[in-house]
Amino acid sequence: MDMAFMFETMKTLLAALPMTLALFALAIVFGGLLALVIVWMRVSGNAIARNFAKGYIFVFRGSPLLIQMFLIFYGLGQFGFIRYSFLWPALREPFVCAVLSLALCTAGYTAEIFRFGLRAIPAKEIEAARSIGMSGFLLTRRILAPIAFRHALPAYSTEVVMMVKSTALASLVTVWEVTGVAQRLISQTYRTMEVFLCAAAIYLILNFIILQAMAFLEYKLTPHRRAAPLFPVPQR
């Protein structure tokens, strides 16, 4: 194996890493916020909102992300009212389209994950909170959100890793992130294995760091599940 070539490849690919990270971070933030709205609609009493959320989840989980991305990137430009609107300067950019489709897609999966987290909340805790007069936002903030989030965290970390991998599709709408640059290198040099190993290493290390961070968050959020310390910590 040619070490000098590997080193050069690594340098080229690492230069594209900020793009992958930007895609990932924006998609997770916007997708997470949208998922909160969707899950709120999904569990609400309003039948229209509930069915809309059901449909949203069905569509975005049931079809490939690539087709969603192409629909936004190529499809939206077909309409005059979008091409001549104030949104067009943004929607013309491949980066914006990629982030938009990644966020829309992850929102569908994340909403389901959060819903299963909500289902794990014991009904008695909600009743107890209601009986002392908590409702609405206070109930959500103090009871529903913390418990649901803790329950959803393991499944959510899987979704986050899936999202890191999904950023690779942005290369197909001409956003030059790690996989896209790797593909360009492969077609220029025909050294598939070396380039693959470098790119794979980058993704694996990235995923490893993210999973460790999620595991740390889970550990921090669940002190009640840990075993009691052998020697009581003196309270100051």
Next chain:
Amino acid sequence: MALFQLIGFGPTGWGGLLLVAALMTLCVTAVALLIGAIIGALVASAKLSASKTLKTLGGIYTTVFRGVPELLIIYLVYFGGSSAVTAIGKAMGYEGFLGLPSFVAGSLAVGIISGAYQAEVFRGAFLAIPKGELEAAQAIGMNRGLRLRRIIGPQVFRFAIPGIGNVWQLSLKDSALVSVTGLADLMRTSQVAAGSTRQHFVFFIVGGCLYLILTSFSDRLFTSAEKRANRSMPTSLGQA
């Protein structure tokens, strides 16, 4: 009316081609699932074996192929496979570039990915078999093959159905990425139709709907298979 002509079955319609493409997507996914089942069974048994080397190798396989973007793996198999075939061709005296057929490369790539997921499914299913049953089988003198056929096989199959259903859905969606190698699957055909008619929005919606039909139909199929496989089991939590 123009819309229906466009996606219909007439001489100017893309309906027939899209249906053939949907069939191609199903074929790629089915072959990939089969390849993945073989890889998955081997990797799962490596991960469950007592040998430390095999365990590590199995662990590396599942970590790498679940942690690296699917698109990258498709590039690896397609370009790597093609250069391997070219090298073999050169050794046999054929000059020039030989490509790996995109169907073979695509189903192999998706199979390699689904193998990593199926390995975890099979491992979980094996671990769900009550230990006492394995010991009982051993105690009455069943040998390895008989145990595998009578005790382990049927139960792993039963416990694995929901997981395999998930892998099938994943592979069905991953197979859309194979379109980058030029295979005329549902994704690729929608793309070609969109490009040549300049009706991008329509054809990606139609393609997306066909994917939705495939995923929801196969979801039903797996649910009923699960019900059927568990018909002798007492009702329990989380049942289909």
